[in-house]
Amino acid sequence: MEDTSTTPSEMRLSEVPGMPSPEMELTYSTAIPMNGNTFTENQEVRIGLNVPADCFVDLKRAYLKYKINNTGAAPVFLDPVIGGAAVIDNFRVIGGNGSLLEEVIHYNTMYAAMASNKNVDVVSTVGHLYEGASLRPGKTELVATGTADLTGAGMTTITNAESRVITHRPQSAFFNADRYLPLGYTQGLSYVSMTLAQNTTAFITNSGTDAATYTISEVELHLPLLKPGPEFAGMFRSAMSSGVPIQIHSVGVQNTQQAIPSGTNGENTLTFSTRKRSVKSLMNVLRLNASITSSLANSVSGFVNCDITEYNYSVGGMRIPAQRIKVETTANGKDSGELLANQQLALGHYSSDLRGICSIDERHNADPKETYLQDAENTSKKSSKCQFSLDLESYNAAFAGKNLAGQGLPLVFHCQTGAGGIQNTGAVLADLYVIHDVVYVLSGDGILTANS
Numbered sequence: 001m002e003d004t005s006t007t008p009s010e011m012r013l014s015e016v017p018g019m020p021s022p023e024m025e026l027t028y029s030t031a032i033p034m035n036g037n038t039f040t041e042n043q044e045v046r047i048g049l050n051v052p053a054d055c056f057v058d059l060k061r062a063y064l065k066y067k068i069n070n071t072g073a074a075p076v077f078l079d080p081v082i083g084g085a086a087v088i089d090n091f092r093v094i095g096g097n098g099s100l101l102e103e104v105i106h107y108n109t110m111y112a113a114m115a116s117n118k119n120v121d122v123v124s125t126v127g128h129l130y131e132g133a134s135l136r137p138g139k140t141e142l143v144a145t146g147t148a149d150l151t152g153a154g155m156t157t158i159t160n161a162e163s164r165v166i167t168h169r170p171q172s173a174f175f176n177a178d179r180y181l182p183l184g185y186t187q188g189l190s191y192v193s194m195t196l197a198q199n200t201t202a203f204i205t206n207s208g209t210d211a212a213t214y215t216i217s218e219v220e221l222h223l224p225l226l227k228p229g230p231e232f233a234g235m236f237r238s239a240m241s242s243g244v245p246i247q248i249h250s251v252g253v254q255n256t257q258q259a260i261p262s263g264t265n266g267e268n269t270l271t272f273s274t275r276k277r278s279v280k281s282l283m284n285v286l287r288l289n290a291s292i293t294s295s296l297a298n299s300v301s302g303f304v305n306c307d308i309t310e311y312n313y314s315v316g317g318m319r320i321p322a323q324r325i326k327v328e329t330t331a332n333g334k335d336s337g338e339l340l341a342n343q344q345l346a347l348g349h350y351s352s353d354l355r356g357i358c359s360i361d362e363r364h365n366a367d368p369k370e371t372y373l374q375d376a377e378n379t380s381k382k383s384s385k386c387q388f389s390l391d392l393e394s395y396n397a398a399f400a401g402k403n404l405a406g407q408g409l410p411l412v413f414h415c416q417t418g419a420g421g422i423q424n425t426g427a428v429l430a431d432l433y434v435i436h437d438v439v440y441v442l443s444g445d446g447i448l449t450a451n452s
Helices: 107-115 120-131 230-241 336-347
Strands: 024-031 044-048 063-070 088-094 100-104 163-168 191-196 214-228 246-260 266-272 279-288 310-315 318-326 388-391 411-417 428-442 448-451
Touching (some): 044 214, 100 246, 100 448, 107 279, 107 428, 120 163, 214 230, 246 266, 246 279, 266 428, 279 336, 318 388, 336 388
Antiparallel strands (some): 024 214, 044 191, 266 411, 279 388, 279 428, 428 448
């Protein structure tokens, strides 16, 4: 139905008709590892993307499936927010000519940051069924010392010599591009490379059992394939050979790291390096160094706030925002709302009133607990659910963020830490995830490259 703002069809003197949609035959393919059947900590799992000629892949609907096997002597508990996805430490996609199409270091922590910004009901239902997330994911877990009995915490348990099947949809630029990937038109064999996390990072154990060992097996990557008719395939190859750029847009993340030294109170200046041309937003997550290699602690989604009271960034030499973002954690004047507002802006969730966040524990009890920020971390040893973020996108379009590709344009995280922070018990690792635009370009000779 046309309204008054639309030119009526009778008055349209020029119009380019839309191209007809080609018929596509949908089939499914299951890719398996090329380098073995069973894998353990720190090993690489390499999955070839075997796609028939002239086929497109709907990677948004692809999913990973694998079995986690507890090979230790005691029960292990999966991460409360992302479950068995915590075993994926680094995630890469390599093109058929050997070019790096995507790399996410500490992929499990990035995925946990995204999942903690989902509604707690989504994480405890869909996340639990897919990946084994906790039935009470809003509950805060210890980042040190350990818990005597985790059975009642709602976390998914794998007992000794037992297994759990994990289904995971990759949080990846390559798997969430805005168009079908024409992998059936590329040269060589593209593949996914996953480096598995350390035993002590991937799981949580009861106190007194600071050990965990595991393997993963039966790894499968399920790919929906779309095969067009020969006419469209010929037209597509003609377009490639004629020099028409075949471009697919997506949004990816780059990880870079710094440390907040032990016992640091006051002004902190952490300098990160990136050379991305279109930085859309920044997301900083903090974790206690010692907890990352301790199976007693929440290693992956155990975020901390270091009693930070205010922060901002230097981006290309300019302080953004000029007035610092307030983050007071104490009960008197607690200012978690501004922190969350900037997080939602950075993730593009600001206009959604339906999303919620995974930061309320014991909702079924008479006295629910808010776990977004933790006061007196150095004594409670409890994790938070917060991240420190900043939106840098002027409008919602490709290549609309800050250009940091030039020399001498570092990112600097300025923050004011306090005496109640966990950094007073040990050093803290800061993972900065730079969220940026990426464009995959398919050349006429079938070479797929990534520009960002």
